[in-house]
Amino acid sequence: MNHPSKRIALSSALLFACLAAGQVQAQEAAAAPEAKPDNEYSFNAAVTSDYRYRGISQTRKKPALQGGADWVNNPTGFYAGTWLSTIKWVKDGGGDGSVEWDLYAGKRGEFGSGFTYDVGGLYYLYPSNSLPNSANTFELYGQVGYGPATLKYSHSLTDLFGFTDSKNSQYLDASVNQELGEGFILNLHVGRQEVKHNDASSYTDWKVGITKDFGIATVSVAYIDTNTEAYFAPNGKNLGRSGAVLTVSKTF
Numbered sequence: 001m002n003h004p005s006k007r008i009a010l011s012s013a014l015l016f017a018c019l020a021a022g023q024v025q026a027q028e029a030a031a032a033p034e035a036k037p038d039n040e041y042s043f044n045a046a047v048t049s050d051y052r053y054r055g056i057s058q059t060r061k062k063p064a065l066q067g068g069a070d071w072v073n074n075p076t077g078f079y080a081g082t083w084l085s086t087i088k089w090v091k092d093g094g095g096d097g098s099v100e101w102d103l104y105a106g107k108r109g110e111f112g113s114g115f116t117y118d119v120g121g122l123y124y125l126y127p128s129n130s131l132p133n134s135a136n137t138f139e140l141y142g143q144v145g146y147g148p149a150t151l152k153y154s155h156s157l158t159d160l161f162g163f164t165d166s167k168n169s170q171y172l173d174a175s176v177n178q179e180l181g182e183g184f185i186l187n188l189h190v191g192r193q194e195v196k197h198n199d200a201s202s203y204t205d206w207k208v209g210i211t212k213d214f215g216i217a218t219v220s221v222a223y224i225d226t227n228t229e230a231y232f233a234p235n236g237k238n239l240g241r242s243g244a245v246l247t248v249s250k251t252f
Contacts, residue, residue, distance in 0.1 A: 036074045043069045046249035051085055054171060054193050055205025055226040057239040060088045080105040092233050095131040100124060118143040135162040148178045160195055169196045185211045187222060203228030220247045
């Protein structure tokens with residue numbers, strides 16, 4: 001005869017086993033990283049009080065509108081993208097065109113032991129720039145990273161941004177983007193631009209800033225400066241002089 005107490009004990013044991021198994025599965029699911037799709041697409045838009053590139057204002061210290069799109073293949077690390085910004089310096093130089101259009105592609109991944117890499121090419125296109133020497137520029141770049149720090153080297157395979165006989169110019173920069181808590185990120189940067197056959201236009205730039213993602217948008221404030229007085233707008237503004245830059249952006 002099957003005693004009722006034995007049936008209750010057996011039922012309790014089965015219930016306990018099911019609950020335990022369910023708890024283990026829930027813990028494993030929570031611990032497992034979310035699987036990424038093979039291909040990811042993103043878009044970005046921004047407005048900035050002053051478009052600074054390598055420390056030099058591209059907009060005569062005026063605001064700029066910016067936006068772009070990116071694709072990345074997660075299994076391989078290959079990526080490609082495009083980005084545009086309004087500018088003023090081409091017209092200031094006597095040419096036409098008020099847009100910078102960037103096209104880039106590359107591959108990123110990990111070396112192991114926490115080290116990362118990123119290699120690729122970047123083409124800066126200035127439609128209808130009509131300068132005496134074309135502003136269109138193509139660079140190859142390579143970057144290594146560890147934690148919040150990166151070191152990047154860029155090398156031009158064409159003349160650099162309209163400088164005559166400036167092929168093989170180089171830019172070396174180091175950056176640190178350190179989380180501070182409460183969603184704040186400290187942004188530190190220093191770089192050295194060497195313009196081939198044009199020492200007077202070579203210079204060092206640096207930046208100290210703070211970024212925070214508020215959900216609806218990401219806001220960054222930065223202090224940017226250089227040690228050059230070789231870049232001036234027609235109105236006499238020193239385009240490399242120190243200044244504060246406010247940027248509001250959104251990626252979706």
